[in-house]
Amino acid sequence: MNLFKRLFKLSSAEAHSAVDKLEDPIKMSEQAIRDLKTDLDNSLQSLAEIKAIAIRSRREFENASADVEDYKRKAMRLLQKASVGELSQEEADKLASGALEKQNQSQQVAERSQVEKDKYDRLSADLEYKIQELKGQISQWENELKTLKARAKVSTATKKINRQMAQVDSSSTISTLEKMRSKVEEEEALAESYGDMIQSSRSLDDDINQALNKSGGSNALAELKAQMADQSSEKKPGV
Known part of the structure; x- marks a missing residue:
């Protein structure tokens, strides 16, 4: 996202031609900063999307972790019912096995969600850092552009005066x-x-x-x- 790369988004020949002809660098800089701000807006949108994925992954992890504990408790209760004669041992074992299978599936979902959550949290943190860096660069370049505009006005006025002085014929x-x-x-x-x-x-x-x-x-x-x-x-x- 180098400013000068932005200034020469045209083909290399066109860029060199623009510099050789001293085409308005202020307008080119302003356009480059506008492009960077567009990139910033896109980055902010991407950050929001990544954060949304991380939030969904965290919720999936939390729900799956809760299911793991819930199916474990259910399997234990089924076995307890069999031990007191409320259920036959065969039926209790069958249902408890099914609950443990569900627990295993929920555990896999929780682990997968945890991995995705950690991944998107890292991506979110990296993107936030780059966004802050980009904001700082845009602010710096905007300040430099203000200085450039002021210097351009002074140099233009000076050039005009010097040109007029140079055109004065002392001999005449x-x-x-x-x-x-x-x-x-x-x-x-x-x-x-x-x-x-x-x-x-x-x-x-x-x-x-x-x-x-x-x-x-x-x-x-x-x-x-x-x-x-x-x-x-x-x-x-x-x-």
């Missing part, structure tokens, strides 16, 4: 970044160029007016200072 990524950098530098240079064009487009009149504005600002400052000086001198005589 670097090329894209270089193009972006070149584009940004081009835009920056263009902006600076437009700035230079603005400066170069100023006319001579713009430069003259700018110079005059600066001078006008200086004259206004001088006039303001002069006014303040005049105001200060007008206040002094009145002091």
